[in-house]
Amino acid sequence: MPLLDTLGILLGRVSRRLGLETIDAFPPGHPYERTRWNRAYFDIPSDMAPEAIERTLCAAIANTPTVFAHITHPTPRMQQELLNAIEQRLRRDPPGASALAALLVDAYASRHTLEARPGLRAALADSAHLDRSARAQILLAWLADTPAGYGVIDMH
Helix, strand or coil: CCHHHHHHHHHHHHHHHCCCCECCECCCCCCCCCCEECCCCCCCECCCCHHHHHHHHHHHHHHCHHHHHHEECCCHHHHHHHHHHHHHHHHHCHHHHHHHHHHHHHHCCCCCCCCCCCCHHHHHHCCCCCCHHHHHHHHHHHHHCCCHHHCCCCCC
8 A cells, every 4th residue: 555545544544533524424333323414414523422423413403303304314312303393393383394294204215214113114104105295294193193101292
């Protein structure tokens, strides 16, 4: 290996260790290593601990729920933040809740997205033949029927 290639690799490692680069995934070997996010929307330094990364992404979702669209294979905790935003939106602006529910429908298009609530994947799989907006409405209805232990979203 030429000296310049070796120096480039070493400088890259040092830069990541010092947090001078932004990352778009959890470190290899992490339980959520498939989770990816768009660096343009999330400025996550490379030296940040995985727990802090997830907290930062969850805070971003809580503040601006539409950034959820820029996360692939969101963690259950990230999905829960979106579900909280959907619940709040149902209380203030019911039509806006459907747009947020559609983001969750999109996230479950991948079999690698971990289920945030028991039965959520099955509820979405049953409506796979429908269009995105219809699936979002079905998801909202499913959430309204979710047992109280999981946080009830009242659509009435």
